[in-house]
Amino acid sequence: MKIILLYSSIDGQTLKICTKIQEELVALNHNVALFSIQNFNQTILDYDKIIIASSIRYGKHNIKVVKFIQENAALLNSKKAVFISVNLVARKEEKSQAHTNPYVVKFLNSISWKPKLVGVFAGKIDYKKYTFFDRTMIKLIMLMTHGPTNSDAEIEYTNWVKVTAFAKQVAEL
Numbered sequence: 001m002k003i004i005l006l007y008s009s010i011d012g013q014t015l016k017i018c019t020k021i022q023e024e025l026v027a028l029n030h031n032v033a034l035f036s037i038q039n040f041n042q043t044i045l046d047y048d049k050i051i052i053a054s055s056i057r058y059g060k061h062n063i064k065v066v067k068f069i070q071e072n073a074a075l076l077n078s079k080k081a082v083f084i085s086v087n088l089v090a091r092k093e094e095k096s097q098a099h100t101n102p103y104v105v106k107f108l109n110s111i112s113w114k115p116k117l118v119g120v121f122a123g124k125i126d127y128k129k130y131t132f133f134d135r136t137m138i139k140l141i142m143l144m145t146h147g148p149t150n151s152d153a154e155i156e157y158t159n160w161v162k163v164t165a166f167a168k169q170v171a172e173l
């Protein structure tokens, strides 16, 4: 199987998740090409499976990912195509699935692509990496959602067992 994994990652957590999925798929004898959406200008026609992944920032998936999906919706619907969303709301068990994560529910309702599989993974908080503005905003969001607010908090919420299980589901698709 020839698989392409297209991702958008600002601080590296979505890339880390995609790299793990790539490793798992390669171990299952799949051929997996990993590309950032930022400089991607090839065709996806040649691939048997397509995985598109994006983190959430301020309530939205990356604009390039959204545009790519809108422009290729028909092709994606004709393929074994998978969507992955990474966000912090997903750290809460009750908001960690495709039908319960508010960003994913809203996004899937707004596009004509119906992914064959959807993965929702919790991301990472690393306040030290953020600009003053972003740190302040994330702290506010965390205050409202009972998350960590201390300036040196660095917490990876990603459930790697879930990521591995998802890669197996992609392999079986």
Ligand SMILES: Cc1cc2nc3c(=O)[nH]c(=O)nc-3n(C[C@H](O)[C@H](O)[C@H](O)COP(=O)(O)O)c2cc1C
Pocket: 008, 009, 010, 011, 012, 013, 014, 015, 055, 056, 057, 058, 059, 060, 086, 087, 088, 089, 090, 122, 123, 124, 125, 130, 134, 138
């Ligand atoms: C500036 C900024 C805005 C964010 N906005 C949201 C948000 O609206 N909702 C949410 O659940 N997570 C939000 N996050 C959390 C990210 O989705 C999370 O940190 C993720 O791991 C980032 O993945 P990336 O490193 O691949 O970009 C935000 C993070 C940052 C730094």
